[in-house]
Amino acid sequence: MTRQMTGAQMVIQALKDQGVDVVFGYPGGAVLPIYDEIFQQNDIRHILVRHEQGATHAAEGYARSTGKPGVVLVTSGPGATNAVTGMTDALMDSIPMIVLTGQVPTFMIGTDAFQEADTVGITRPCSKHNWLVKDTDKLAETIHQAFHVATSGRPGPVLVDIPKDVQFATGTYNAPRKANLGHYQPQVKGDIAAITAMVEAIEQAERPIFYTGGGVINSGTGACQLLRELVDGTGFPITSTLMGLGAYPASGKNWLGMLGMHGTYEANLAMHGCDLMINIGARFDDRITGRIEDFSPNSKKIHIDIDASSINKVIQVDLPILGDVGHVLEDVLKIWKSRGRKTKSDAIAKWWGQVNEWQAVKCLTYENSDKVIKPQYALQRLQALTEGMDRYITTEVGQHQMWAAQFLGFEDPHRWMTSGGLGTMGYGLPASVGVQIAHPDSLVINVAGEASWLMNMQEMGTAAQYRLPVKQFIMNNERLGMVRQWQELLHGERYSHTWSEALPDFVKLAEAFGGKGIRCSDPADLDDAIREMIAYDGPVVFDCRIEKHENCFPMIPSGKPHNEMLMGNDSTEGVIQSGGAVLV
């Protein structure tokens, strides 16, 4: 289908043809023609955020909870620069996102015009790819290419910068199937010889472990099913990164919990002691590896990844498999089954004996209190009272995020939205807005810290406007808890600027935004308060007053290997040496 229309009309038509139902945006001078077209149609719903960063995180929440790309529409200059944090976040966590920005008219580019910024220049390192469209005839094709690039291979954010005169001018519209998508076609099928070698390694392994990441979830629910089949079929233990939680169910019998800096004792020691590590869609992040030289010293390492640059970047592996997780696992299962589903079951049973000993340490044990709410207790109760519900969790960044990963269980993919790679405080509230837009009837909870939450609290206005019943579960310790913990361990307990002074009254704040406020500080009242939060049909800010000085354990200190974990406060004296102190 080719027909003539204005650039602004093309934007809307292209979004419709790409199956977009929601756009998160904020208007401004350079996108007025597009907003005029939005006004005159009903197919695409526009969600007005309160800050462009909120639009990007909402789009991320939408994308992570649906598997579809998130779409953002903002104006030139500050609109675009405000989107940079969310784009960087999406780049680090491989989230498909299309950002459409207005730009000053082509004849004014380079003149320091009002609200002009070099948007493609600024966003070049924080996007997977970006385009400045100077010709209306190329606009539709560029938007189709943008969707292709954002969603193919390793997903990521892309940006299309559209000058205002290009939006007004008339040109030829090309439908997606007619668009030239260019040569960008990442390889999805893995090399069969390498996959066969992986099956042989599975058959011979005595102390194996699956180490899975966000790549499994990005590959889709089918890939998660294949993973479950492989894990249950082989009987190997499985751990996951923060980004990969939910790919294998937390209630599954082979689940060891999350690994890494605040991962479980059993997951980290199993990684350290294994003889076969199968990395599926994870990237050996520094939160995972600890000290590189001592990372899993005696294991053969297999790495399945769709991004060639992730392989051998940090850890040299023995067997790289380039391809999409779902495609590769399908072939692995096929070959493993055709060869008779073999594993060294006696050795695996012995390995489980060792793993069970580590599990018996019960590394997530904490000292509870009947006077003050412990953060771990708050999350255990939240988990117990929402179990089995149609539930989505977002988080901010910090201690609460790690406790949420430790104490909440995820049975399915796309249920857990958190800022992993970039660690963006202020992610959770707008992300919960995006999730609730995608799943209007589900329970959406943002597990937050009070400091992170304040960074994008303006999005409560968005929640109120669209009557989104998002639950803001703020674990309020009046501290930047994670930074405070590091100052305690690393900087001689000098708590430089890590307490939250002059905090707002969160109950009144909720009411000021048209929502409900709940405060709870007594462990005995907690269950009723959580039930009240869940039952309320509207946005809730839950001010959960928790213990102020609780530290998050277990912890692998910076610069230490997996087998040197801190299990509690009593073991922290002098733990981080100078080499580790310079690391983050």
Next chain:
Amino acid sequence: MSALSLKKGASRKSAYDLKNPLGDLVETHTIAILVDNEAGVLARVIGLFAGRGYNIESLTVAEVDHTGHLSRITIVTTGTPAVIEQIKAQVGRIVPVHEVHDLTVQGPSVERELAMLKVSGKGVDRVEAMRLADIFRASVVDTTLESFVFEITGTPDKIDAFVDLMRPLGLTEIARTGVAAMLRGA
């Protein structure tokens, strides 16, 4: 010590005191990259090098296929074998990049660079400059009574040697293109 004294194992050591894990075994590689000739493509490639801390020893770029809108970027870079592999993988995932060739690995290859040198002087120095240029098979592309502009083509080493010889003879200006390279054979 004052209240600022450090406790619990922390020290004043800076990050720069850490042993550089990429320390030894630095190699030089010539990498040829075929890209779509579109706005900003060179910025994407060199921005990647700058952002990830890779070296650029030399860089040349020009369109090589007018109808296909393809340009060839030739980069000479240095790094450990692991870093060189990362560079190729990182460059390879830039969307408008079609092909990445490590000519040093896929070699043998031929490398050529063009340079122009302005040498000013009179008398014996001028005669000596002309004589050396002849030995290096440099040609004179401009001359006045007090200056020559030499054009020389060759490997970077050969050009370095010629530049060193011209320096005491009145070398006033140098322009070099950077390396263009190609695999030998069919």
